[in-house]
Amino acid sequence: MKKIAVIVAGGTGSRMGKDIPKQFLLLNEKPILWYSIRAFLQAFEDMEIIVVAHQDHLERTQQIIDLFQERNKILLVTGGDTRFASVKNGLEQIHAPAVVFVHDAVRCLVSQKLISSCFEQAVEKGSAVPAVVSTDSIRVEEGAENKLVDRESVRIVQTPQTFRSEILLPAFAQPYSAFFTDEANVVEHSGQRVHLIEGDYANIKITRPVDMAIAEFYLSQGR
Numbered sequence: 001m002k003k004i005a006v007i008v009a010g011g012t013g014s015r016m017g018k019d020i021p022k023q024f025l026l027l028n029e030k031p032i033l034w035y036s037i038r039a040f041l042q043a044f045e046d047m048e049i050i051v052v053a054h055q056d057h058l059e060r061t062q063q064i065i066d067l068f069q070e071r072n073k074i075l076l077v078t079g080g081d082t083r084f085a086s087v088k089n090g091l092e093q094i095h096a097p098a099v100v101f102v103h104d105a106v107r108c109l110v111s112q113k114l115i116s117s118c119f120e121q122a123v124e125k126g127s128a129v130p131a132v133v134s135t136d137s138i139r140v141e142e143g144a145e146n147k148l149v150d151r152e153s154v155r156i157v158q159t160p161q162t163f164r165s166e167i168l169l170p171a172f173a174q175p176y177s178a179f180f181t182d183e184a185n186v187v188e189h190s191g192q193r194v195h196l197i198e199g200d201y202a203n204i205k206i207t208r209p210v211d212m213a214i215a216e217f218y219l220s221q222g223r
């Protein structure tokens, strides 16, 4: 079965508040995106990669791709205005049955173990979406009120969200909805069940400046 990682790097990083999108910020002298590409190249010999980049940063992204000897396995595609549109643009390049990993470029600490688990579970069950239990209490706001939610029933969802292509590609033919913040929602809305697997607390999404310090720490520990 073909293995294809769609690494979405088409965002602008508004919450990070830097001059360049966060996927190009350096950790130990290498851009965040570089670590995400490396993780998938290392996971499987036959991995193919589609990197989706913002139209204003195609050249910068290609320069990162060119750092890899395996650059012939990496295709660069232009992103869209939403994460959904960026993923869809990447998926349009897939023309044969495959296991497809959709991954946030900014989750650069993803482990080999998690990528392998996602693959095995997606082959068996059709989908594998990593998620962790919240370590904080959770409350929902309802108008002026708020109430506690049983946190054991809540999951914090990560990437790579991994699916067999025959499930994922038709789901992305649906018209865009603001609820489509990840692939799990898109697939579920298409009528398919989504299978959750155990995520990894270190697999953080670099979003705000504090996350850079956390990522630096993990890298110094050999991630």
Ligand SMILES: Nc1ccn([C@@H]2O[C@H](COP(=O)(O)OP(=O)(O)OP(=O)(O)O)[C@@H](O)[C@H]2O)c(=O)n1
Binding pocket: 008, 009, 010, 011, 012, 013, 014, 015, 016, 021, 022, 023, 052, 079, 080, 081, 082, 083, 084, 086, 087, 103, 104, 105, 106, 107, 205, 206, 207
């Ligand atoms: N139109 C978009 C928006 C997001 N992404 C990607 O989706 C991932 C997760 O999104 P997020 O962390 O929200 O990134 P940004 O949209 O860049 O950040 P912000 O919401 O703070 O602007 C990132 O790798 C981002 O580059 C994308 O490819 N295309």
Ligand SMILES: C[C@](O)(CO)[C@H](O)COP(=O)(O)O
Binding pocket: 083, 104, 156, 157, 158, 159, 181, 182, 183, 205
């Ligand atoms: C896909 C995702 O990382 C799963 O947690 C998340 O939904 C991305 O959200 P964002 O608002 O685009 O950062």
